[in-house]
Amino acid sequence: MGKIRRVNSAPLGFFDSGVGGLTVVRAVQDLLPRENILYLGDTARLPYGSKSPESIRRFAQEDAKFLVGRGVKAIVVACNTATAHALPMLRENFDLPVIGVIEAGVESALSDPAAGRVGIIATRGTVRSHAYQHALALKRTGLIIHAQPAPLLVPIVEEDWIDHPAAELILKTYLEPLIEKDIDTLMLACTHYPLLVPVLRRLLPDGIRLVDSATTCAEHLKQELLRLDMLNDQEREGTLEIHLTDLSEEFETLARRFLSKSSGRIQRAVLA
């Protein structure tokens, strides 16, 4: 069966366990301002990072089904944990392009031929999936890879405690083993972490390159849409529609922070 031809003006579908994936949306809006975007955040069941692979796959399947049911032309899995566990399954189950955050990050990390000692910070679920470690190892032999679970960073970002002295102490504890291992590249393998870049730059020795999932995923998506001739060529700026499985004031506040602007009206989603 051939691929169904989709309308280029159809929205790009994004999903994440919560609103962290909006850092990816923000990067895509910067790079592809004409694209319409439909975003689903599964805030009722967040976080995914600490849950089992079976549950994460079930959640991802339901999230993708919601987006496909609304006619998206491609799916961006804007969640590292879901990409790590569910990407092959989603590609098998849905007949449209499915783009994750991992391949793009790995390509970008290795775009520097000197990269040889790669550190990764991520949720426990992402680290344990070995998805980044595996993708890196497949692309370049002889890499030294160190993955560090950093489970307290998501709550620190969500509480907006990035400038609290506790955040620095927590980050130092996570970074110390990576610095000791003399990494030259640090991958921020969670969509919440781009907000930590300023404090990371301050705490890391000079010369360590930071690679974040959000901007690398946006670049990868642009290349894919170009290749498949699926870019939206409308004149006007694209729209953004946000659906969350649980609505609350905190999620709306967080959404605005991750987008760096107003999020518009947020709707409640009911998954089948």
Place this chain on the structure above:
Amino acid sequence: MGKIRRVNSAPLGFFDSGVGGLTVVRAVQDLLPRENILYLGDTARLPYGSKSPESIRRFAQEDAKFLVGRGVKAIVVACNTATAHALPMLRENFDLPVIGVIEAGVESALSDPAAGRVGIIATRGTVRSHAYQHALALKRTGLIIHAQPAPLLVPIVEEDWIDHPAAELILKTYLEPLIEKDIDTLMLACTHYPLLVPVLRRLLPDGIRLVDSATTCAEHLKQELLRLDMLNDQEREGTLEIHLTDLSEEFETLARRFLSKSSGRIQRAVLA
């Protein structure tokens, strides 16, 4: 319609968003060692503390239904957020005793006639529900009440970072406004917090009384079962059966920490 007479050897049903409610189970096992216990942790959708009242009520209804379907003689809502939002609804929908963690804590806090300035630390959801503030105000007029959301404490406890210097900094930030207001009583309004008691004692000025949900709920439950003539009079020690909606190694490790002993075999629960 009269209450259905239930068998005293039937299990007590407990539910919580995760495994934190096992601190209540542990206190009940100490006080009522002959009771059989059926525990449901909704680990697939935890935490409840940051989610909306509507979602919390829906989750609580499904959790209680699971327990009632397995023949429990009473329900203990071993979760402050669910007690705060769903207790009246559960009492209306189910024809058996439903006991929450709030009444018991409030009674215990006010058992000291000198208690006049009460501090509360809890998740954002519990603070925002005003359930503790309301229950306190109903029981004693003229109380000064200060509720402090402390959302980073659950991840700190779950990561076992209680002795990390960051934990002390975070706690100090949360406690400072309460100490400034000269509280005489501090209510630990989250089932995770009993594990923080040693560090709290160190950081708080002498003379502030700590009231935790777990032990006060166990005492309240015992009184209720006595009053209703529903205590289990079997000779042997009661059993404990744990069901989680998401299984993972971390949840099992945490369960053991909250129980201070082996948790036995943990089963996966599917909610209707």
